[in-house]
Amino acid sequence: MEPSPAQASPLMRFGLAMLCMAAFLALPGIADKGIVFLAGTVALQMVFGLTWNLMFGQTGLVSFGHASFFAVGGYAYAYAARALPQVHPLLTFAGAGLLCAAIAALVGLIALRRSQGVYFAILTLALSQIVYLVISSSAALGREDGFTGIRRPKLPLGWTTIDLAAGNAYYYFIVVVSALLAGIVWWVTHSRVGRVFRAIQQDPERAAFLGIPVQRYRLMSYAIASGVAGVTGALFGPWLQILTPEVAHWTASARPILYTLLGGVHFFWGPAVGALGFAVLEYGTRTLHGISEIVTGAILLAVVLAAPGGILGAVARLRQRITGKERRP
Amino acid sequence: MLSSIAGPLFNGLFAAMVVFLFASGLTLVFGILRVLNFAHGGLFMIGAYLAFTLSGVTGGSEMGVLRYVLLCALAGVGLGILGWLVERSIFRPLQKVDEAYSLIATYALLLICEGAVKAIWGVNFRSVPTPPLLADAWIAGDVVMPVYAVFVIAVGVAFYAALEWMLHHTQTGKLMKSVASDPWMAGKLGVNVPRLYAWIVIAGFFLAGVVGGLLLPNQTLSPNLANAFVVQAFGALIVGGMGNVRGTFLAAILLSVIDSFGSLYFPEIPGLFFYVAMAIMLVVRPQGLMAGGSL
Structure with a gap:
């Protein structure tokens, strides 16, 4: 990970993140239902992208099957919420995430020891195809038709109960929880553990030589990323109120990769910016049949060829140029 | 007893050759340029659509085998020309950027392929009948062998033999192997590396087009076709040993035959055993089946 040239100061970045959050919270007041729905989906995708980059940008792990955890989390929540409606929804959400983290830990225990780089990527791709096939042919999960009628739960908070099915309540819930999840990823990245991740990403051999248990930390990165991704999937189910096997498809796993590279691998908020950019692109071209893919593809190509640092990389370079000029008398 | 083994074996081989044919161009490009081309499925799809349109343009309801083969070749040439353009405008500049970015670039290309197909041919499903000569089936004991499947198996083996021969017994093949193992050194020794890269991309695209045409009678044409075989092909490629043609061939057979037998005992989830085996x-x-040597 190259030191990013002209990052904004920490205070400014925190301010920008808060501004972004405020914009999300203010959105239902000014935009129509369609946009609000899109914004809720984007908020989840932003966190989903952040978790992928926790593995890639921080720890150097490339996963081609990240969507399988989104899907497992989503289906696990939907199934559990129907089977055990008396359990507190927050517990069910957390349980879906923990399940994903546990599965990732088990899979990673074998997969990470045996394979690295592109092999690990293809192995995760194979496993995600298995998840996809199992979901699409499981009667209990609704097969190809999808798991329908996922309800937005009532949220008992001790002193009061919030009905998330009412109005925009579930939207606000998504935005707040997404912010919390992003906070968790941020905290992991900037903690001591995050620094160990980066040491492994830069040079696993040297990290091992310095006494870092490389495999254990890789496993930790994979499990945390998968667990948080599972929670975003769990939140997505009630938002859409239906889950189809498409959420586990490999093209869904390509999403966080695109977000990350579009936004900027070397920046913590890169995947979030990329997810936002991608959504704007898709929304802007949604009515053009076929043209929308062409435009999206062409812009991605342009970013790769002209601005390999992603959107934030380009912004940083621009900042550097401006501030550099300003410093001269 | 025999038929209980021969039947799934035949089906497995058919599936294996479909995967191998699809993966052949992918393997060449990955073996030499080290680019995992996500767009290959999109190119394959365009090849199939191109053959479909050509079959309509050339008219006549009677689809002879010769005309069918010619259509595939034409689709291949069309894709080859596209490959030349893409190499110039995308792949060559990509050599300078990080590997992860070439991945996103090929994904972008896949999106463009899908968009182009939707814009040109629409989103409706289309299909093409099998040429009458290939529409028959042979029956040996209890095993039903569609002539088309036999044809695909034969073409797959022939493609494999031709690629092996070209790589190991011709001057071009030796140059390709030298560039694959060390492009810098090969360049120093006077090999025109950029030109070879261009020809490899053109060959990869050409193969995608030809195979798109060849598998057309077996497929329903829709913009989803781009995603049909990519993951299996990646599996064969990596299990085979990173862009090794022989490895890809063997891995395709191994995984598909295992899947074919697995589906017998567990028919609820077709295709599952391919990924389990993978x-x-x-x-x-x-390290893959054929570790060590590239190509």
């Missing part, structure tokens, strides 16, 4: 192979033998 995952097990990657864990047991992470």
Whole structure:
């Protein structure tokens, strides 16, 4: 990970993140239902992208099957919420995430020891195809038709109960929880553990030589990323109120990769910016049949060829140029 | 007894050759340029659509085998020309950027392929009948062998033999191997590396087009076709040993035959065993079937 040239100061970045959050919270007041729905989906995708980059940008792990955890989390929540409606929804959400983290830990225990780089990527791709096939042919999960009628739960908070099915309540819930999840990823990245991740990403051999248990930390990165991704999937189910096997498809796993590279691998908020950019692109071209893919593809190509640092990389370079000029008398 | 083995074996071989044919161009490009081309499925799809349109343009309801083969070749040439353009405008500039970015670039290309197909041919499903000569089936004991499947198996083996021969017994093949193992050194020794890269991309695209045409009678044309075989092909490629043609061929057979037998005992989830076998192979033998030599 190259030191990013002209990052904004920490205070400014925190301010920008808060501004972004405020914009999300203010959105239902000014935009129509369609946009609000899109914004809720984007908020989840932003966190989903952040978790992928926790593995890639921080720890150097490339996963081609990240969507399988989104899907497992989503289906696990939907199934559990129907089977055990008396359990507190927050517990069910957390349980879906923990399940994903546990599965990732088990899979990673074998997969990470045996394979690295592109092999690990293809192995995760194979496993995600298995998840996809199992979901699409499981009667209990609704097969190809999808798991329908996922309800937005009532949220008992001790002193009061919030009905998330009412109005925009579930939207606000998504935005707040997404912010919390992003906070968790941020905290992991900037903690001591995050620094160990980066040491492994830069040079696993040297990290091992310095006494870092490389495999254990890789496993930790994979499990945390998968667990948080599972929670975003769990939140997505009630938002859409239906889950189809498409959420586990490999093209869904390509999403966080695109977000990350579009936004900027070397920046913590890169995947979030990329997810936002991608959504704007898709929304802007949604009515053009076929043209929308062409435009999206062409812009991605342009970013790769002209601005390999992603959107934030380009912004940083621009900042550097401006501030550099300003410093001269 | 015999038919209980021969039937699934035949089906497995058919599936294997479909995967191998699809993966052949992918393997060439990955073996030499080290680019995992996500767009290959999109190119394959365009090849199939091109053959479909050509079959309409050339008219006549009677689809002879010769005309069918000619259509595939034409689709291949069309894709080859596209490959030349893409190499110039995308792949060559990509050599300078990080590997991860070439991945996103090929994904972008896949999106463009899908968009182009939707814009040109629409989103409706289309299909093409099998040429009458290939529409028959042979029956040996209890095993039903569609002539078309036999044809695909034969073409797959022929493609494999031709690629092997070209790589190991011709001057071009030796140049390709030298560039694959060390492009810098090959360049120093006077090999025109950029030109060879261009020809490899053109060959990869050409193969995608030809195979798109060849598998057309077996497929329903829709913009989803781009995603049909990509993951299996990646599996064969990596299990085979990173862009090794022989490895890809063997891995395609191994995984598809295992899947074919697996589906007999567990028919609820078709295709599952391909990925199970793929995952097990990657864990047991992470270096691939044919580790060591490239191509």
